[in-house]
Amino acid sequence: MKVGKLPPSLLLKYVLSRLGISDPAVIMGPRLGEDAAIIDIGGGRVLVIHSDPITEAIERIGWLAIHVASNDLAVRGVKPRWFLVTILLPQGADVGVLDEITKQLDRAAKEVGAMIVGGHTEVSPGIEKPIVIVSAAGICDKDKVVMTSGARVGDVVIMTKGAGIEGTAIIASDFKELLLSKGVSTDVIERAQGFFNEISVLPEALALSREGLVTSMHDPTEGGLLNGLIEIALASGKGIKVFEERVIVREETKVITKALSIDPLKLISSGTLIATVPRNLVDRAVSIIKGLGISASVIGEVVHGKGVTVVRRDGSSAYYEEFIEDEIGRLWEAYG
Amino acid sequence: MKVGKLPPSLLLKYVLSRLGISDPAVIMGPRLGEDAAIIDIGGGRVLVIHSDPITEAIERIGWLAIHVASNDLAVRGVKPRWFLVTILLPQGADVGVLDEITKQLDRAAKEVGAMIVGGHTEVSPGIEKPIVIVSAAGICDKDKVVMTSGARVGDVVIMTKGAGIEGTAIIASDFKELLLSKGVSTDVIERAQGFFNEISVLPEALALSREGLVTSMHDPTEGGLLNGLIEIALASGKGIKVFEERVIVREETKVITKALSIDPLKLISSGTLIATVPRNLVDRAVSIIKGLGISASVIGEVVHGKGVTVVRRDGSSAYYEEFIEDEIGRLWEAYG
Known part of the structure; x- marks a missing residue:
């Protein structure tokens, strides 16, 4: 295995x-x-x-x-x-x-x-x-109590902080030499290591649920944001459609994932909160998250059907419904 | 460490x-x-x-x-x-x-x-x-709810099944060749391996507590029966006095511990239940345990003071109050 x-x-x-x-x-x-x-x-x-x-x-x-x-x-x-x-x-x-x-x-x-x-x-x-x-x-x-399976058609999908933030921090810590050899600056690497400090979703998750603003929440770990979305879709028996251009990808994550040719959407991402929110409550939900000093973006919506559709920047779309292998596993196999 | x-x-x-x-x-x-x-x-x-x-x-x-x-x-x-x-x-x-x-x-x-x-x-x-x-x-x-710390002066101490039964089974499984070389028979070794099947204390522990017959119970693991008794004494702020001749030591345990010169009272013993019982309830407690097909013995009593006093067969006594290192650790160091 x-x-x-x-x-x-x-x-x-x-x-x-x-x-x-x-x-x-x-x-x-x-x-x-x-x-x-x-x-x-x-x-x-x-x-x-x-x-x-x-x-x-x-x-x-x-x-x-x-x-x-x-x-x-x-x-x-x-x-x-x-x-x-x-x-x-x-x-x-x-x-x-x-x-x-x-x-x-x-x-x-x-x-x-x-x-x-x-x-x-x-x-x-x-x-x-x-x-x-x-x-x-x-x-x-x-x-x-909130369940991963609670997403309803028409709900809006919110994400926080950035895709792959945990993976970015792990790579910056455990593959530092590799990153330097690929031309990533020490400055970027050090800031990326700091992403570990953002790993708790407690304040924002508890604030959203206390106010009754969410139908489901999820903390995407292995397989990253994309796998987290697939898990919500699967658990809820619905489809999810997200727009790549609205996904938060931090500058440090962009630099590091580009240097290693990995997909930030498939990179382990504890610390990122995915929440589905009834459309009429979205503004309040986003403002509560931002009030905690945490970035948030409305990245898509819950739809009829199944799986996750990612609408790329060029208008094309990609469909996912199977378990995603985490990019960090590939990295360990190649360089570990 | x-x-x-x-x-x-x-x-x-x-x-x-x-x-x-x-x-x-x-x-x-x-x-x-x-x-x-x-x-x-x-x-x-x-x-x-x-x-x-x-x-x-x-x-x-x-x-x-x-x-x-x-x-x-x-x-x-x-x-x-x-x-x-x-x-x-x-x-x-x-x-x-x-x-x-x-x-x-x-x-x-x-x-x-x-x-x-x-x-x-x-x-x-x-x-x-x-x-x-x-x-x-x-x-x-x-x-x-029953606490290890509930033992009271005058309570009687009951043990079940046998001292070191788990350790006996582990030794019979993991040191089989050594035992054979020391002249222990295959028959004894196989019966000793079967002691694993006695590792649950659930039926007797739940029956005793349901009837309100115990002031404390404990499942002696590392350090064996002796350490289990020390832990009850320490938690309860009392002393415990037990008589070696009343301690149940199964035939297979006797043969195996003698062959390896180890003390069955200091041998890991999940499956053995230690219970302290008010004196007037002892007969009922023992009869409930035996009614489940499990052997039990009244081995001593809770006394003023601290630590555990073991009265040996010859009338001499030994006093223990410190954490006991399990005999099986010694065995691993010597032969593992």
Whole structure:
């Protein structure tokens, strides 16, 4: 099997069909493109829980692990409140590594306003670098919870910040020499590395859902903005049409993706929020996001049908409905 | 740092002091020896959640992961209902490995009567063998939840099944050649391997708590029965006195630990339930456990003071209060 997230065909066959008992309290269980499980706990409330593993550079692994897991609750309109954190360290790791990771976890949990309530820390033989797995939990009113599947025909599609911002930061950090050899300036590379700081979608996602402005939200990870849109379309049983010229692509992302001939729309993009919004609420939604100091663009709309149609600048269009392999995987294969 | 669970000194300094915000809804957060977090969700109910990573042989990793995480909820008197499962596979793993793991997860979740509601499956570079991390969640009435810290002076201490049963099974599986070379018979080894099937404490733990018979329960993992007792003593701020002659040690465990000169009381022992029970309820508690076809023994009592005193067969006694290193770690270092 290939490195990375499991492709949908294997996920359906080996994972999603083997879930133990079927529990009627589970409103949303594991499904392609859905971000966090939703469980009816009675009293008009739901428990929302989610897990994500992170294998990343030590300088950011703990901080990212908390924020990435938090994003998946935030796009449900749920504030993450409690975390379980599993830290696996490679044999020979010194205590400085643990110190660094737990400092980051603490800081990120404070930023989110949540508490680490349990977990497990161990030195594991058989791993080369630290792995941090975070489970996040929160509770909200049942009628307030947002689903990826909630998009309705006529809704407008909004995106924030920029396509591929996480991937841009990863490339700027992990492929710095390659970028320099392709003529990308140190200045651009350093600014691109700073995109990691934009990885939380919590403030904007919670503000939009609190005001009841969204029918669905999604945090596009592997496969980038395009895959995120495909997942909303698939989950909602609708089509999505977007205009390439309206997609935000940051200058640093343009320079870096052009240098490496990769498509920013297919580049991993935690931190970017995709939201579908009823047409009459779009102005308010955009103004709330911008009020938080975050850029936003109306990039298209939800339509009848299925899949995602991207209208290119020249008026031609491209249609996508299959799982998109992330550009960063290609990069690792070519240069990793 | 040494392979295995983090020692208490490092856990206190680097992990338990870095938990993000302090949340008054968290009745029981991360603490030495406590099994699962307890969170007040209002309406007289608590959410109980717990995470555990497993790196084990492929033939049992998925099945064990579900049952081990379930045990930590069960000793709270809480039925596990929902699981998040993260599966990390090594590069080059074929689909047969995934198939095997998810079949086991499905089977174990059905045995427990719970549902896998989410998770993440990926092929990760940098790991040598599969890792499965399970988070378990359940809800119960606040006044019914059981804490490791609930032991009271005068309570009687009960244990089930046998000391070191999990370790016995691991040694019989992973050190088979060594055992044969020490003269242990194939017959004993095969029966010992079967101890894996006894790893769930769910039926007995839930039955005892449902009847309100326990003041505390614990599932002794690393450091074995002795460490489990130390953790109850520490959490409860009491001492525990046990009589070695009353400790159940299965014949297979005796043969195997004697052959390798290891102490069965310090051998990892998931599947063994330790419970403290008010003296007037002991007969009922023991009869409920035995009614489930599970062996049980009254091994001692909760006393004033601290630490664990083991009264040996010859009348001498040994006192323990520090974290016990598991015998299986020594074995891996010597022969692994």
